[in-house]
Amino acid sequence: MSVVALSEGTFTVDLSKKLIPFNRESDSLNERKGSLLIEICPFLIISNEGLIILDTGLGKKTVNGEFQIIENLSRAGINSTDINFVLLSHLHHDHAGGICYEENGIMNPMFPNAQYVFQKEELNDALKDGNPKSFNHQKLEFLSHWKNSHAIESNTQLTPEIYCEVSGGHTEHHQVFWIKVSENEKYFFGGDVLPQGSQLIRKFIAKYDYDGKRAADLRIEFGKKCAEENVTLLFFHSPEKKNSKVKFNEGRFELIANS
Template identity: 45%
Template sequence: MATIFPLSEGHFTIGRDKQFIPFDLENDILNERPTGSLLVEVQPFLVITDKDVIVLDTGLGFKNSKGTLMIHENLYARGYGPGDVTKVLLSHLHKDHAGCMTYKDEQGNNVPTFPDADYYIYSPEANFAIKTGTPSYYPQDIEPIMTTDRVKWLEGETGMIDGYISFRHSGGHCPEHIVYIIDDGTDKVFFGGDEAPQLKQMKMKYVAKYDYDGKRAMMLREEYAEEGRREGWQFLFYHDVKTPVAKL
């Protein structure tokens, strides 16, 4: 049985400038943010299986008031440390999903956030991210991990990792986006990154302006919802403020 923990970095608004601004639910007012701003959670996930300790996407890389990475603090709160993580699965490399693959240590060196983990990255997405750059991608956050031996490059339209984690190229939110299904024989955990970011989006039919191919992303959400209901998936919603994990 898979055990799932959300690793929230907090609430943020994001507007047309693609900047993530922290948002206090008790004190801030959404209407006071720039027109068109969306309220989102930034929420990597920890999934524990019999074989692995897995992190799905890595967040923005925010730190707490003591200078500790939020994702490390969240791990410690659940009884795990950075060195316990065995796999990091990346859906895509936008800055809010891949901003904490590495961080600067006390000596100012870029080091892997999870020192003993293998990082699974879709090779075409890495190439696209470096070529495209800001504001959606921060190459300075991506390139340091590429020079290490921690990266396991994923290729092809579909594939399998260690016999129980499948990925498929989806290409709705960004051209080289991928999604994952973790099937441990008991549970099926689906992580759709930004193609299934919130529970409400799985129930509504609309084209989102922030997707690379809005019509395709809409179609994919319908497909994920139908397949997930049929197979009993547990959905992980990276940007959902209220419902991080749910079955449809």
């Protein structure tokens, strides 16, 4: 497979939207009432058209002082300067926190040679939103002025391999990505519309979504399409399976291991 998971770790989150690190060996979810267990997991896709990052995560550092996403890439033999595309599903801080970093009072791109791709209206809405729990406005201001930022409007065939589809649902201008590495290797990244495989199995309407009903309907729509076209789904927030193919039989989804 041409995909690498770049996990920043496991966390719990509650209605306050605060992410608290979760150690599977020493922490208990029962002690964190009202909290959801999530992963923060950007992805790298190695394609014929270059190296693609799908969402950037929190931009958190390790105990060694290195950015987790950079350390993860290094393990795969890849430098931050090698990345060609950064595709952003939306701009909540847990998905876009790694777009840049501050050093000596100056914001610098995490991936200096990459084209940063996002929906123009997603950025406009995020800059208007005054909630610091959802957005890092300093980083979004950087994104709005960075020379390699590529603000798109509506569905876009970015390259022959990369298709950006506006979904809405989680945020009004949230987008998902369809990436075709080859005829036999296709990927779907649903951001926070389809962040965990379990959300295909357990149908629900989430209160944290901009349009919960639309997001719920889209999960079914995208899941069916992935099943029909043999597409691998990538899950940003899944503490278990980071990627999976899916079957749809008799009105039910089944996650299946990639061969």
